[in-house]
Amino acid sequence: MxxxxxxxxxxxxxxYAATALLEAARARPEIRLRMHGGGLWHPAARLREGQRQHILEADARIGALTGQVFGPGYRALLADPETVFHSRPTIAALLxxxxxxxxxxxxxxxxxxxxxxxxxVEDGVLAALAMELGLDEAEFRASLAAAPVEAHINTTRRLMQRVGxxxxxxxxxERDGNIEIVPHMDCYEDPAAFVARL
Structure with missing residues (x-):
């Protein structure tokens, strides 16, 4: 295992680019997944112009490599100076x-x-997504409010520090208690190669 x-x-x-890698790994019964949200946008922030351009350039590379779609609604979100990026609510939703x-x-x-x-980043949007997965809205909102997200992010960052x-x-x-980083940057176009490394 x-x-x-x-x-x-x-x-x-x-x-987002790594979606196919994750799905290929999850399809293997001998692989068990554990997810660790790290808080890229933590605390909340609005984009500066240089950040916006950097993200657009990265998105173009991701689209070319993987075929992942970046829709017009997302581009409008990036262009809106009032858009807030905040990882905490989305990680809380996963918890x-x-x-x-x-x-x-x-x-x-x-x-x-x-x-x-x-x-x-809005609770109502996250609740709607949870309902699409068949979850009860009130139960999800209660779990969202109680999610130990700060502790989770801190634990993830300690893990990152420990493994470099x-x-x-x-x-x-992780095998037999030993943990090692699995290179993946050359596998975005070849998920099978990524799985073979596992």
Whole structure:
């Protein structure tokens, strides 16, 4: 059994790029996934002009490499100076759903953000996504409010420091108590090669 530790952020474009890698790994029964949200946008922030351009350039590379879609709603979100980027609510949403549903919730958040341009930092948007997954709205909102998100982010950052991880996403393979970073940057176009490394 290999435990795949996925250090990510729902609002990280390169984590969106890694969707196919994650799905290929999850399809293997001998691989167990553990997700660790790291808080790329923490505390909340609005984009500066230089940041906006950097993100657009990265998005173009991601689209060319992986075919991932960046919709007009998302581009409008980037262009709006009032748009707030904040990882905390999205990571809390992943903690608020039953663990087996966390990957599906991550995909839903990414689709809502990158394709539809919805403001996924808002509780109402996150609750609507949870309901699409079949969850009860009131129960999800209660779990969202109670999610231990600060402790989770802090634990993830300590893990990153311990293994020398400096970016999102980072994949770690754990076997027999030993953890090592799994290189993935050359696998965006070849998920099977990534799985073979695991």
């Amino acid at each position: 290999t435990i795949l530790h996925y250090i990510h952020d729902p609002l990280c474009g390169w984590c 608020a759903v039953p663990e087996p549903l966390a990957p599906a919730m991550l995909r839903a958040i990414q689709r809502a953000h990158y394709v539809e341009g919805l403001r996924v 991880a400096t970016s999102f996403p980072t994949f770690l393979a």
